[in-house]
Amino acid sequence: DAKTTQPNSMESNEEEPVHLPCNHSTISGTDYIHWYRQLPSQGPEYVIHGLTSNVNNRMASLAIAEDRKSSTLILHRATLRDAAVYYCILRDPQNNAGNMLTFGGGTRLMVKP
């Protein structure tokens, strides 16, 4: 799977929007962009995923650049509970026999009250 680059950490104020960037310049045409997060002392948790179009769900929105070389996870109103490490992961189901997720270092999001 292609590599992703994320900032090590970001800060946000509670109830403000947060934009978490991810660069994936070597993305292939069949790579899906997945976002997971890991709250303190918990297992990773799925957030959202997409291929080409922007996606929305109850947790977040995913904005994917037209050339797909970058994407942004958007939390519309950060809460204290959103403080976590956010992982941007590329997954190509056609070339990933074990269906594994490859986690990088992620972005540690800190939310200030």
Add this chain to the structure above:
Amino acid sequence: EPEVTQTPSHQVTQMGQEVILRCVPISNHLYFYWYRQILGQKVEFLVSFYNNEISEKSEIFDDQFSVERPDGSNFTLKIRSTKLEDSAMYFCASSGGRANSDTQYFGPGTRLTVL
């Protein structure tokens, strides 16, 4: 909402001892995984399991490790002779299949401490 459960939450063992970590995946899921996270480090893939056999394993998953689905509900990770460097959080995950949209659902983890 269905969830993945893991037992025990914390296991302390002596170096050289065998440990078995247990997981109950989501009931209708077909794919099962083990990951580990050494304190302060990345989450690392260990093994994936489908149709009663290993689909893929990482370099970490050497001969000391084995997985089993002994019945219709449990999925276990066995470490035959634990080493100090096996101390980590071990996460079990499951997914419904290999489709593009498949989400992996993770358990809360087992903290393994090897003394």
